Amino acid sequence: MTEPTAFDVATFGEAMLLLVAAEPGPIEHATMFHRRTAGAETNVAIGLARLGLKVGWASRLGTDSMGRALLATMQAEGIDCSHVICDAAQRTGFQFKGRVIDGSDPPVEYHRKGSAASHMRPEDIDEAWLRSARHLHATGVFAAVSDTTLPTALRSMEIMRAAGRSISFDPNLRPTLWAGEARMRECINDLAARADWVLPGMEEGRLLTGESTPEGVARFYRGRGAKLVVVKLGPEGAYYDSDAAGTGHVEGFPVKEVVDTVGAGDGFAAGVVSALLEGRSVPEAVRRGAWIGARA
Template sequence: MDIVTFGEAMTMFVAEEVGDLHNVALFSKRLAGAEANAAIGFARLGLRSGWASKVGADAFGTFVQHKLASEHVNLDHVQIDSERPTGFQLKSKVISGDPQVQYFRRGSAASQMSIADLDATYFSSARHLHMTGIPLALSDHNRVFAQHVIQQMRAHHRSISFDPNLRPALWSSHTEMIETINHFAIQADIVLPGIEEGQILTGSSVPEEIAEFYLQQGVKVVVVKLGPAGAYYRTQEQSGTVSGFIVEQVIDTVGAGDGFAVGTVSGWLAGLTIEEAITRGCAIGALAVQSIGDHEGYPSENELQYMIEHHPRYPATDIVVEDVTRYDPSLEGVK
């Protein structure tokens, strides 16, 4: 395989009407999960991607597998847990802004993925590992599993990307979240925090300082997402900003960050310049927010190239850092 990831996927029920979730009568069924989104995104670009996890012996677990298989994602490391369920979630429909999401995932099969479930050769058969901070929040079992996966990849000289994907509500404490996420982030080659995440994890809302925090600890590339207008990047040799793509109407913001990671990491693996790779990330993020669902807007390689070549972008002078001083750590998801 080209790339492999691991984590929890859930069945998602998306409201068919705008309003509070408790008033909604009709929902449509879709797939959710940051790592599943990434696996699908990579596969649509023509990469051989794999997803490792556990699902319950239930209808939701079957749906998750069928959906990923239909996207040509390798599922050889997916195991069935006959005792624990597959998680699910409810998602509101909004006219603008971020939708409300309610999770039903405690004690799920994926949260109990442990070292006993690890097939180390599955991961080392891929040339790259992409991971997020979400599995780290689910259980101690997942953290041990994640550490062994990283050690396996490092032992075989594979590369690693890490998207913090902070979910404060899943952690027992703010301090534990920061310490654990950073412990894993500094073991990666590429770290992809949002500006809000960078402020939480490093104590600074300045992109240059966020990047410096990770570079000093051995990370090769840091890409800080600055919102719709673009991203800041820094390596040991260079730094700069990349403009985002102009979107006239935002329909659903969930999945944009995962799409950004897909575009950036796929470009990096293809040997493109860091600016070209991040441009891919910005393009997929822009496509993602224009459709309902977490990954429905992700493109094929041809669609991605068309977007890059024909869609307008923000002028470089319009790239501004979002104000994160009012961040509320109780928020369920952080971009």
């Protein structure tokens, strides 16, 4: 007998306070910053919540001002934060980001080593709470944060697979967090093999699989058990390969002026996952993902 579900999507991940420079140029020249939230999983959680899904997020925060601000932000979005551990002995991670206006990659400085979230471990998972979601969204970022977050990510996926829940996975590569490229490739592909829906970017796919085409990247993950692979192609849209709808290509949505591409992939994931959980077709889901990614 299938257990009843209380909410739609659960996710684990590190939230960081983000300080974005108010004017373009090197970060060290900035005199004013705007406060934002950062974190691949939290970006997706917020996107899904705004699209009307019930979302739960599990993590660790310090009880410092940054941790309090992040928790309040997530709660204000209507996200279940009942399994966020707030620990006075740990500190919340943060990052600085330079402002760009030309579509280039912004300069970013991370201050996350030893953060509260990096101390998450498999024992922190409340299995009954996790199984009360009908879907798990995972990324390669949380797995890369520390030696204990990787087994935590793996355990969360094992629990959901055993419960018959669906799982989406976005590689979201952060090479600087891994001991080396070979280790990153091994771990990310192991995580992807545990997911139903895999959402790599083309450049990520090339690095992870050695394939040079969207079709090749999709075949690689389909051959490892994925029911759906969507390969993000930036302005060209996305290519999909699936059990339910075969293969196809969805055109991208034109963006008159690209300001900053950070967060576009998280928006894409929120669009695809939300549409699939609503029961929409694969092409419809990919189209929603492309539209939201362009907006982001």
